[in-house]
Amino acid sequence: MPGTPFGHIVHNPHENAPLTALVTLGPKAVKSQVASAKVTVHAKPGGVPISYDVSHTTMQSEGGIPIFGLYPDYHNTFTIDWKDADGKSHSHDYKMMTPQVDMGYSQGQWAHHPTIDVKKVDPDFKDRLYFVNWTKSDGKVGVLTHNTPDGHGAFSWDGVPGFFIIDTAGDIRWYMNPYTTHDSKDYENAGYAMGMNVTDKGNMIWVQGQGWKHMNIMGRMIGEHSLPGDFSDASHEGIQIRNGNVLIRAARKNYPLADGTLVNTVRDHILEVDMNGTLVDYWDLNEILDPLRDAALLSLDAGAVCLNIDVDQAGHQATAEDLASFGRGDIHGVETGRNWAHVNSVDWDPEDDSIIISSRHQSAVIKIGRDKEVKWILSAKKGWKGELADKVLTPVDKRGRKLDCDENGKCNNTDFDFTWTQHTAYKVHEKGTFSVFDNGDGRHLEQPTFPTDKYSRSVEYKVNPKKMTVQQVWEYGKELGYEGYAPVTSITKYQADKNSMLSYFASAGLFGIGGGYGNLKMDETTGKVKSILTEHRYGEQEPAVRIDINSHAMFASGYRAQVIVIDDMIK
Known part of the structure; x- marks a missing residue:
């Protein structure tokens, strides 16, 4: 030049x-x-x-x-x-x-990529960039499996990477090439790309099948790491914590049951690795929690058991006999070797060196110390036994008065509610609170008479660990009703730069928006998944931003969204 x-x-x-x-x-x-x-x-x-x-x-x-x-x-x-x-x-x-967006193609696809419909953006949020994680399969994925016939874990769960960044005009301004970052025939590069988070250096970390990746916004792959040798099936969360290490939600290979049977566990281990991929510590939830607790599992809609969506099972519930007799592997059920925990997010609290997990299939947010002892459980009381029962938090109002709640989590004369099959539980360090996305399936440990009565919420709680109490301080989502009901995936996360709360109702409309629960056939004109992204000024009820992101393929849906601050990514 x-x-x-x-x-x-x-x-x-x-x-x-x-x-x-x-x-x-x-x-x-x-x-x-x-x-x-x-x-x-x-x-x-x-x-x-x-x-x-x-x-x-x-x-x-x-x-x-x-x-x-x-x-x-x-x-x-x-x-x-x-x-x-x-x-x-x-x-x-x-x-x-530049080229057209190409995030892969599949049967039942009607657009190149998810389409963006901007509903509202206040002027002070005009500069926002949102990272969006979308999921779909293309018929070529899931060709690999583990070699344990009695319980092959979650390895065969695979999909095309769908990472992209949008602006507030609804334009895609960045996306990741799925053809260079994923290979369904390769043990190390198969699996869903999920749980992207930004590191302290402004780079991207995410988990994908049997490892985790570290890349900058320009696409320069800084590192590709296999999971430590005894572990497998990373998905949902890869997050760098303040000590510089990375927390990963994974599983365990060849785990011995009491009768000597070896199984691969499912979504029930938390790993801490350093930036070289070396194992630093791990949490085995089979030892820390109760894999036989079935209170929440019995209330699930069998058609929306994340991650295995089966529309033919929509509206059905499993019995206790089912949960105990299902084959082992990536299927909801009690006992190690089944998807009894389904941890879908992990965070770390540096104040007491503890992790915070969201366990979807226990409908519980749980804090666990470095010593592997449970500190508290945010959940309905039913089904918790022994020492774990003593760790269940008591709901209180803003004056600290105990609320009238039964063991199923129904609370009278209050707006307080627990979270049900929730996704993401993060500490809001600036406020001393916790943000959670309450998906709302199995609310109060039951299915409603009319499925269209379901709704999802973003919710914020304040926990007093000395008094073992919890107070609800903010919620959003009831207003959306069934339109915002997201049976799986989604996120709620505080944004310090604008003192705001990001919400992503990632799978709204999975069973058909406006068409009733029976509208299970999804095509170009009916039943599209419509992810709803909102951002609220802290404590407000009216969103400053609302952007709807519509599916581009049958059964494709959003997973998570994040705010991207480009000055943090390129310095």
Whole structure:
């Protein structure tokens, strides 16, 4: 590029992020010639521009100026403003064509990608970027399985990676290449890509089948790690904690039962590994909790047992005999070797070096210490026995007065409710509270007379561990009714940068929005899954943001969403 210290534009430099590019440093550039730079990707008509600063160190690390936020299938314009070593300002414009979004194709697909319908964005949230994790299969996945015939765990659960970032105009500005980051025939690269979280260095970590991956926003794969040798089947959560290590929800290979039978366990171990992938510690929930507790399992809708959706079983419930006699493997049921826990999120509390887990199939949020002792359980009382029963929190009002709640979790004369088959439980460190997404299946340990009475909520609790009490301080979702009922997946998470609460009703409409519970046939015109993303100013009831994300393929649905702050990702 004559007259500049830059070389040429490289599209998708690492092959993993097709809406990125790199403007290389030219042969005449010296190390200090470009002291700093600012990139602006200009908006399409009606769109949102993206701007960010690039440090000298980042330029050297990436080998040029990283370009993030290009529109797909578009002749993009972007500007690099830069300063030389003498502090003199310069500006150069560039154009680049990009490919259409391709996140894989399958039978029953009617669009290239999930479609975005922006309902509301307040001006002070206009700059938001949302990372979205979508799930679907393509007929080629799930070809591998473990070699334990009596209980092969969750290995065969597989899907096409669906990672993308949207802006508040509803445009996709980044997505991950599924063809370079996933291979259903490869032991190390099969599995669903799930549980993405941003590290303290601004990079991305996620779990995928038999390992976890570490990549930056430009698609440069920093590390690909196998699970430690005795463990398998990572999904749902990979999160870096403040000591720099990573917590992963996984399972155990060849676990001996009391009768000597070896099984692979299902979604019931928490691993702590360092950034090299070395095991630091682990929590075996079969030893810490009660794999025979069936109170919540008996109340589940058998058609929506995450992750194995079966619309033919919608509305049915398993009996106690079923739970005890089902074959072992990734199926809900009691006893080790079945999906009795289904942990779908993990967090860490540095105040007392404890983990916080969400156990979907126990309808419980549980805090567990480094010593593997349970500190408290947020759940209805029914079915908890012995020492675990003593750890169940007592609901109170804002004055600390005990609420009138029965063992099934029904509370009179109050808005307080427990969470039911919930997803995600995170500590809000800035507030000293906990945010949870209450999916709402099996609410009060029963199925309602009319399934359309179901609803989901984002909810925030305050726990007093000394008094062993819990208070509900905020909720949102009842207002949406059945439209917002998300039987599986989803997330609620506090956002410190805007003092706000993100909610993602990821599987709303799984059984048909507006068509009644019997509308189980999903196609282009009926029963689309409609994920609902909202963001609320802290404590408010009216959302500042609402964006609906509609499915593009039969039985495809959202998994999680996160806020992306681009200044944290490119520095």
